[in-house]
Amino acid sequence: MPNLSFTAPTTVDEAVRMLAGGAGLAKPLSGGTDLLVQLRSGRMRPEAIVDIKRIPGLIGIREEAGEFVIGAATPGVMLSAHKAFEHAWPGIVEGADLIGSQQIQGRASLAGNLCNASPAADSVPAMIAARATCVIAGPNGRRTAPVEAIVIGPGRTSLEKGEFIVEFHVPKPKPHQSDAYLRFIPRTEMDIAVVGCGVNVTLDGNGVCTDARVVLGAVAPTQVIVEDAAKALIGHRLDEITNAALDAAAQRACKPITDKRGTIEYRTKVAGVLARRAAKLAFERAGAR
Amino acid sequence: MAKTHVSTIINGEPVEFLCEPQQTLLDVLRDELGLTGSKEGCSSGDCGACTVICDGNMVCSCLMLGAEAEGRSITTVEGVAQGDHLHPVQQKFLEHAALQCGFCTPGFIVAAKALLDENKNPTEEETRYWLAGNLCRCTGYDKIVRAVLDAAAVMRAEAAE
Ligand SMILES: Cc1cc2nc3c(=O)[nH]c(=O)nc-3n(C[C@H](O)[C@H](O)[C@H](O)COP(=O)(O)OP(=O)(O)OC[C@H]3O[C@@H](n4cnc5c(N)ncnc54)[C@H](O)[C@@H]3O)c2cc1C
Ligand code: FES
Ligand code: FES
Numbered sequence: 001m002p003n004l005s006f007t008a009p010t011t012v013d014e015a016v017r018m019l020a021g022g023a024g025l026a027k028p029l030s031g032g033t034d035l036l037v038q039l040r041s042g043r044m045r046p047e048a049i050v051d052i053k054r055i056p057g058l059i060g061i062r063e064e065a066g067e068f069v070i071g072a073a074t075p076g077v078m079l080s081a082h083k084a085f086e087h088a089w090p091g092i093v094e095g096a097d098l099i100g101s102q103q104i105q106g107r108a109s110l111a112g113n114l115c116n117a118s119p120a121a122d123s124v125p126a127m128i129a130a131r132a133t134c135v136i137a138g139p140n141g142r143r144t145a146p147v148e149a150i151v152i153g154p155g156r157t158s159l160e161k162g163e164f165i166v167e168f169h170v171p172k173p174k175p176h177q178s179d180a181y182l183r184f185i186p187r188t189e190m191d192i193a194v195v196g197c198g199v200n201v202t203l204d205g206n207g208v209c210t211d212a213r214v215v216l217g218a219v220a221p222t223q224v225i226v227e228d229a230a231k232a233l234i235g236h237r238l239d240e241i242t243n244a245a246l247d248a249a250a251q252r253a254c255k256p257i258t259d260k261r262g263t264i265e266y267r268t269k270v271a272g273v274l275a276r277r278a279a280k281l282a283f284e285r286a287g288a289r
Numbered sequence: 290m291a292k293t294h295v296s297t298i299i300n301g302e303p304v305e306f307l308c309e310p311q312q313t314l315l316d317v318l319r320d321e322l323g324l325t326g327s328k329e330g331c332s333s334g335d336c337g338a339c340t341v342i343c344d345g346n347m348v349c350s351c352l353m354l355g356a357e358a359e360g361r362s363i364t365t366v367e368g369v370a371q372g373d374h375l376h377p378v379q380q381k382f383l384e385h386a387a388l389q390c391g392f393c394t395p396g397f398i399v400a401a402k403a404l405l406d407e408n409k410n411p412t413e414e415e416t417r418y419w420l421a422g423n424l425c426r427c428t429g430y431d432k433i434v435r436a437v438l439d440a441a442a443v444m445r446a447e448a449a450e
Binding site: 077104 | 291293309311313333334346347349351353356423
């Protein structure tokens with residue numbers, strides 16, 4: 001890496017200039033828990049690394065009218081320590097908290113998890129299920145996009161040259177709204193999801209679902225929003241028939257691969273089971289509010 | 290290639306160094322500053338042998354660039370003892386024989402100290418989860434967990450005095 005440069009700008013505009021400026025690959029650096037592994041192994045050969053953590057607002061969580069604003073580079077430890085956010089969205093925190101060890105949590109961010117664009121990224125399904133959006137800065141100014149618009153394939157994002165995520169906006173839950181994220185791995189810690197599932201539901205006062213989003217991870221090249229699973233939930237309580245419809249819809253949405261962690265058949269089956277379990281948890285949490 | 294000039298605090302002392310952009314904090318600690326307590330087991334964030342504390346957060350120094358240390362405060366295993374006075378975690382590692390080859394030990398010591406700074410009375414389960422990012426090929430972990438829980442008890446007793 002004879003030509004690598006490192007900069008740590010303190011404004012968004014400066015960062016955009018550094019990311020857009022050169023001819024070669026320029027990468028934003030948040031926690032580095034993906035980027036540095038790829039740099040060391042030679043899988044990624046950037047010309048410029050732009051550390052975005054010194055830009056004010058890139059680390060931290062603030063509450064604004066009706067939403068939480070999370071700095072793109074906020075590490076996992078800060079997210080799980082934020083009581084109001086954890087209370088609002090236990091599922092998002094559950095997902096983010098599953099990323100790596102305590103050491104990894106000291107650095108790993110939501111933006112890095114999203115932009116590394118792994119289908120198995122643990123924080124992404126619940127963020128999509130909560131209808132979170134991201135603010136993206138680039139050479140043409142700022143734009144907002146839903147989280148599900150970022151990943152377009154394994155290792156590939158829709159971000160243009162010079163663009164990076166500045167912050168995430170997550171709406172505050174409505175009455176009787178909550179979420180859950182579950183992943184299945186063969187061990188209890190430090191592994192990559194065989195399947196992950198985020199479920200976000202809103203109930204009426206009688207426990208009947210009025211709005212839902214079900215999102216699967218690790219069963220297709222990108223996260224999958226399972227429209228049929230949401231349809232199976234809306235208008236219903238979580239009874240046996242609803243559960244069966246949810247399970248079937250989740251299984252139908254899977255286009256997984258076979259690898260050392262699981263076969264196509266296994267992943268598909270587990271997706272149905274996890275969808276049911278995550279829905280049960282989300283319904284219980286929403287009902288308790 | 291232009292080297293980056295970095296001013297930082299390591300184990301309470303101001304330190305300045307020059308580093309290449311791709312050098313990790315672990316490379317800098319070991320190769321530039323002679324602080325060889327932090328070990329390189331995997332260079333991929335899996336083993337925890339390189340664990341340091343950066344501005345209060347436990348991190349893998351193999352997954353942090355040296356240049357990122359600018360203006361931060363870093364604690365390495367060399368900063369855990371007070372002079373000749375061992376930290377209770379270190380003392381208990383000796384008493385419980387919680388090490389064999391010792392390669393993983395610096396990472397475990399830093400991680401265990403970070404746990405006890407945050408949680409005075411961790412359960413065995415909390416201790417095991419906290420230390421899940423530290424791998425040991427020799428001990429089978431049990432003696433390590435006993436040593437940490439015993440150190441916690443000693444620190445609580447000292448605090449109560
Ligand atoms: C030991 C270990 C265990 C792990 N376990 C898990 C796990 O269980 N689940 C899981 O999902 N992941 C896991 N990971 C992967 C990784 O920790 C996560 O994906 C993490 O969230 C990445 O965040 P980061 O801030 O470290 O990203 P970085 O490494 O800084 O960045 C990752 C990618 O995103 C880009 N990027 C960073 N910030 C931005 C931004 N603001 N805008 C645009 N692009 C950006 C970078 O250029 C890079 O391409 C693990 C990694 C390790 C080393
Ligand atoms: S050397 Fe850093 S985690 Fe193994
Ligand atoms: S004592 Fe040898 S690796 Fe832990």
